[in-house]
Amino acid sequence: MADETKHHGSEKKYGQFHRRVFEANAVNFAVWATIAILIGGIVEIVPMFTPAGPEISPDVTPYTALEVAGRDIYVSEGCYLCHSQWVRPMRAEILRYGPWSRAWEYQYDRPFQLGSRRIGPDLHRVGNKYPDAWHYEHMRDPRSTSPGSIMPSYAWLLTKRIDPADVEASMVALRKTGTPYSDEEIASVEQSLAAQGGEIVGRLQVAGIESEPDRAIVALIAYLQRLGVDGRAALQKRGVEY
Ligand code: HEC
Numbered sequence: 001m002a003d004e005t006k007h008h009g010s011e012k013k014y015g016q017f018h019r020r021v022f023e024a025n026a027v028n029f030a031v032w033a034t035i036a037i038l039i040g041g042i043v044e045i046v047p048m049f050t051p052a053g054p055e056i057s058p059d060v061t062p063y064t065a066l067e068v069a070g071r072d073i074y075v076s077e078g079c080y081l082c083h084s085q086w087v088r089p090m091r092a093e094i095l096r097y098g099p100w101s102r103a104w105e106y107q108y109d110r111p112f113q114l115g116s117r118r119i120g121p122d123l124h125r126v127g128n129k130y131p132d133a134w135h136y137e138h139m140r141d142p143r144s145t146s147p148g149s150i151m152p153s154y155a156w157l158l159t160k161r162i163d164p165a166d167v168e169a170s171m172v173a174l175r176k177t178g179t180p181y182s183d184e185e186i187a188s189v190e191q192s193l194a195a196q197g198g199e200i201v202g203r204l205q206v207a208g209i210e211s212e213p214d215r216a217i218v219a220l221i222a223y224l225q226r227l228g229v230d231g232r233a234a235l236q237k238r239g240v241e242y
Contacts, residue, residue: 047089048103057104059234062179063226065192069167070223073216074113077154084115085124085227098125098232099240105231110177120151125228132200133207135221160216164190196222 023029063071074080087093089100101124106112130138134145139157142149168189175181185192197213200221204211211218 047100056107057234059237060105060107060230062108062174062181064196064222065164065167065171065185065189066196066219066222067226068170068174069162069193069216069219070221071113072166072170073157073162073220074223075111079123080113080115082117082119082151083121083123084118085109085113085122086115087122087124093122097122098228099235101228102231102235105228108174108179110174110179123224123227125232127225127227127229131207132203132221132225133209135224136204136207136209136211136217139217139220157216157220158211161212161214162193162216162219164193164214167193193219 021028022032085101087097087100094100105124106114136158138145138151139154141153141155142151168186171179171181171186171189175186194213197215197218200218201211201213204218
């Protein structure tokens with residue numbers, strides 16, 4: 001009994017000491033809280049810069065005109081509300097999605113599409129995972145390719161057309177924020193859209209799907225097929241194995 005009282009007594013004293021030192025003084029508490037948050041921040045940020053550095057990578061090239069158009073659709077349709085574009089440095093993520101995302105892979109992503117929710121899977125490395133025709137059918141009716149999917153249908157993208165003037169305006173804006181588009185690239189948006197759109201339309205045709213190079217779905221496919229491709233190739237070149 002006596003021992004128990006003694007024990008409680010020392011615990012009480014410790015509690016008072018702890019509160020006096022760490023909590024009672026607001027300035028002191030703020031300093032300790034800041035230190036704790038900084039440690040948490042460093043632990044999260046440091047892995048992003050290893051083993052490949054934070055430099056502007058020559059291996060990641062700017063999006064083409066058609067991919068910019070597709071990316072604008074991705075943003076305006078709010079795909080980021082259900083999909084992240086960030087493979088985290090954890091084993092389960094790497095096994096499912098591929099190499100974890102490095103900071104430099106986002107160098108031309110303005111605004112970035114990291115996302116904070118995963119109602120659907122991460123899309124940072126979805127490029128080349130499926131054929132173009134799969135994406136076409138999936139966007140038309142997600143249930144047709146993924147039974148039981150809760151993703152909404154985006155069937156109107158199959159008929160909607162993109163306007164080269166909008167794409168050009170986006171590229172001019174991106175250039176202002178640092179994407180190195182040349183004058184020639186911006187002047188030849190229309191030809192660039194038609195050329196890359198034509199390639200996708202050709203592949204869709206082989207799969208028995210009729211479309212046209214200026215359809216929104218074609219731009220979105222171009223963008224999705226590009227995701228993570230440069231980063232994966234650059235990491236392989238640097239000897240990162242997965
Ligand atoms: C309401 C949430 C929701 C929204 C909004 C949404 N998706 Fe999805 N998405 C899902 C779910 C759930 C899946 C997994 C089942 C499936 O394949 O449909 C998925 C799967 C996908 C896949 C296949 C990924 C893989 O690795 O298998 C792609 C590509 C995709 N979505 C693209 C998009 C695009 C592009 C948009 C915007 C136009 C979009 N999604 C909007 C929920 C959503």
